[in-house]
Amino acid sequence: xxxxxxxxxxxxxxxGKITIFLDEQGxxxxxxxxxxxxxxxxxxxxxMPIEEVPRTVSTICGVCRAVHYTASVKAxxxxxxxxxxxxxxxxxxxxxxxHYVEDHCAILYALGFPDFVVGxxxxxxxxxxxxxxxxxxxxxxxxxxxxxxSAVKVLEMLGGKPIHPVAALPGGWSKRVTEEERREIxxxxxxxxxxxxxxxKVFEDVVxxxxxxxxxxxxxxxxxxCNYMGTVDEQxxxxxxxxxxxxxxxxxxxxxxFRGKEYLDFIAERVLPWSYLKMPYLKKIGWRGVVDGPDTxxxxxxxxxxxxxSSGMDTPLAQEAYEKMLAxxxxxxxxxxxxxxxxxxxxxxxxxxxxVQQLALDESITSPDIRAELGMPEEGVGIIEAVRGTLIHHYxxxxxxxxxxxxxxxxxxxxxxxxxxxxxxxxxxCIKDGNVDEGILNMVEMAYRPYDIxxxxxxxxxxxxxxxxVDIFNNKGELYQSLRNF
Amino acid sequence: xxxxxxxxxxxxxxxxSVGIKVARQFEGRVDTEIVMATDFKVLDKxxxxxxxxxxxxxxxxNEPGTLLELDADDLFFSAxxxxxxNLSLPTTLKIGYDLFGxxxxxxIRIIAIEVADTTTFDRECTPAVAAAIPQAVExxxxxLAGQSNSIEQRHPAGRGERP
Numbered sequence: 001x002x003x004x005x006x007x008x009x010x011x012x013x014x015x016g017k018i019t020i021f022l023d024e025q026g027x028x029x030x031x032x033x034x035x036x037x038x039x040x041x042x043x044x045x046x047x048m049p050i051e052e053v054p055r056t057v058s059t060i061c062g063v064c065r066a067v068h069y070t071a072s073v074k075a076x077x078x079x080x081x082x083x084x085x086x087x088x089x090x091x092x093x094x095x096x097x098x099h100y101v102e103d104h105c106a107i108l109y110a111l112g113f114p115d116f117v118v119g120x121x122x123x124x125x126x127x128x129x130x131x132x133x134x135x136x137x138x139x140x141x142x143x144x145x146x147x148x149x150s151a152v153k154v155l156e157m158l159g160g161k162p163i164h165p166v167a168a169l170p171g172g173w174s175k176r177v178t179e180e181e182r183r184e185i186x187x188x189x190x191x192x193x194x195x196x197x198x199x200x201k202v203f204e205d206v207v208x209x210x211x212x213x214x215x216x217x218x219x220x221x222x223x224x225x226c227n228y229m230g231t232v233d234e235q236x237x238x239x240x241x242x243x244x245x246x247x248x249x250x251x252x253x254x255x256x257x258f259r260g261k262e263y264l265d266f267i268a269e270r271v272l273p274w275s276y277l278k279m280p281y282l283k284k285i286g287w288r289g290v291v292d293g294p295d296t297x298x299x300x301x302x303x304x305x306x307x308x309x310s311s312g313m314d315t316p317l318a319q320e321a322y323e324k325m326l327a328x329x330x331x332x333x334x335x336x337x338x339x340x341x342x343x344x345x346x347x348x349x350x351x352x353x354x355x356v357q358q359l360a361l362d363e364s365i366t367s368p369d370i371r372a373e374l375g376m377p378e379e380g381v382g383i384i385e386a387v388r389g390t391l392i393h394h395y396x397x398x399x400x401x402x403x404x405x406x407x408x409x410x411x412x413x414x415x416x417x418x419x420x421x422x423x424x425x426x427x428x429x430c431i432k433d434g435n436v437d438e439g440i441l442n443m444v445e446m447a448y449r450p451y452d453i454x455x456x457x458x459x460x461x462x463x464x465x466x467x468x469x470v471d472i473f474n475n476k477g478e479l480y481q482s483l484r485n486f
Numbered sequence: 487x488x489x490x491x492x493x494x495x496x497x498x499x500x501x502x503s504v505g506i507k508v509a510r511q512f513e514g515r516v517d518t519e520i521v522m523a524t525d526f527k528v529l530d531k532x533x534x535x536x537x538x539x540x541x542x543x544x545x546x547x548n549e550p551g552t553l554l555e556l557d558a559d560d561l562f563f564s565a566x567x568x569x570x571x572n573l574s575l576p577t578t579l580k581i582g583y584d585l586f587g588x589x590x591x592x593x594i595r596i597i598a599i600e601v602a603d604t605t606t607f608d609r610e611c612t613p614a615v616a617a618a619i620p621q622a623v624e625x626x627x628x629x630l631a632g633q634s635n636s637i638e639q640r641h642p643a644g645r646g647e648r649p
Contacts, residue, residue, distance in 0.1 A: 040607050041607070043607070044498065044607040056498065059496055059497055059498050059522065061522075062496070062521065062522025062523030062525075062527070063523055063525070065522065106525060106526055110525070128577070129577065129581060130577065130580060130581065130584070133581065133584060133585065138584060138585055141581075141584075141585050142585045142586065145526065145529070145585065145586075148526065149530060152527075152530050
């Protein structure tokens with residue numbers, strides 16, 4: 001049996017490795033996406049006062065800091081049995097949505113769009129952000145980055161400190177929004193809405209109007225049939241800060257809903273001998289293996305999952321875009337074509353921008369009532385929709401509020417099974433009878449990129465692509481071919 | 487001349503905090519920012535400044551604690567450069583020059599400190615890396631005082647300096 005390894009250069013914050021096993025005929029027998037994550041954070045939090053935990057978990061990832069921060073402070077609310085005031089909730093939601101705008105913008109322009117705008121078969125040296133800017137023009141590049149910066153300003157204004165936000169407290173928020181700040185955020189939100197519109201237009205011009213790319217988006221090569229999980233409001237509209245977690249099966253039928261600690265009734269984790277990480281699956285279905293299809297117990301989270309579990313968006317422009325995407329897939333949900341993650345991501349960027357605008361229009365957000373009373377600390381779960389998918393923080397403390405146990409389930413962990421399926425499918429396409437298509441690097445990369453894998457903050461950094469190396473060994477264990485993209 | 491000092495890293499991952507530790511010594515004396523990623527957030531901080539000094543950990547295979555002093559041009563021409571946040575800093579700076587040339591600092595200096603352990607949860611660096619901090623601080627001071635070395639003096643053999 002031949003073994004092919006696609007091994008990115010080691011990242012200091014974590015790394016992934018893809019190993020492909022061939023059968024005797026030289027076709028793909030199986031493929032595994034293996035990850036090494038910084039799971040040590042859970043131990044690191046043990047013994048820490050719960051008030052310090054949100055600030056500390058914001059260091060888990062330089063990109064995802066606002067989402068870990070927000071999920072953690074929601075868990076801290078639950079630990080203290082505190083219901084944040086309506087104003088505090090609005091500020092937190094504003095903070096999270098500004099982060100969505102900033103992060104989705106970076107993901108799309110640095111990671112997702114280069115595949116389409118520069119071309120899936122383009123030279124790897126050009127299929128990156130720099131190539132993208134050359135393709136769309138410097139003026140568009142400047143415009144996008146300038147408007148993105150408006151979201152950063154809002155984050156800085158609300159968080160108190162952009163890299164380590166410090167303003168959140170159990171039961172509230174420490175820093176009220178002044179009327180002057182509200183007006184400034186309202187002005188900045190116009191930039192963000194325009195950024196969302198520009199982004200959808202780029203996607204429309206480049207992908208929707210290109211038949212070959214649309215075939216790629218809607219075709220079977222990048223299709224993973226699985227269940228989906230995401231957060232919705234009472235009308236089943238997609239939500240990020242708060243709501244009910246909804247799970248649907250591969251046909252679109254509801255499997256269940258949960259809040260808080262009830263996640264333990266729905267999510268189980270399977271230990272796999274070849275992986276460093278446990279693989280989550282739906283407990284109510286039971287373990288069915290690392291396979292997709294109508295009976296799978298694997299599930300996905302993130303933008304496409306939110307598109308699938310929801311009835312639509314809660315803002316007008318994003319709803320219009322949602323309906324357009326749904327129509328492109330024949331009005332049928334769930335959509336299992338994973339390249340559509342990028343489309344859903346662009347819609348969410350606009351949705352988050354509109355929500356920032358809505359919240360900034362609400363003058364009550366300047367109320368000084370930003371802190372609730374706290375109860376005795378015990379145990380709490382905080383769940384939000386992180387940019388990459390459902391994020392769960394679960395802490396148990398002693399009666400002094402010192403963390404005794406912590407459990408974090410991040411989007412990349414939820415998506416581990418579907419990512420494996422996607423990588424295997426891309427490998428099957430590129431390896432036939434022992435012949436390895438040199439496009440395998442690109443095809444495999446395009447298979448896991450929609451999930452925006454986050455092995456701590458390293459793997460989605462600029463320049464927007466993982467250094468990937470494919471080493472092919474013959475059946476004697478000798479290296480006879482090596483491919484790499486760096 | 488307006489100048490900014492930027493520390494890059496993770497404050498709780500041992501040697502990955504070295505850039506932050508150096509930069510924090512200049513808080514209150516010069517504009518200082520800490521970032522945890524080398525993406526657009528670096529651009530957010532340096533645009534509009536005439537000079538920028540970036541301090542970061544790096545893994546080039548040198549002895550832990552080895553210091554390198556680089557210019558942006560050094561990054562663009564050094565294919566093997568691999569920082570603790572991968573190859574992203576050169577890309578970010580290139581995008582900055584391509585899109586915002588006039589707003590980018592006229593001078594960008596990078597002080598790179600060879601790291602040993604960036605996966606252990608610890609707020610302190612390994613001894614060899616910690617020992618390099620005072621020398622890195624001196625380099626920052628010299629840069630701020632306009633007394634930096636020429637490129638040839640900074641890394642004559644491309645292997646950096648040991649403290």
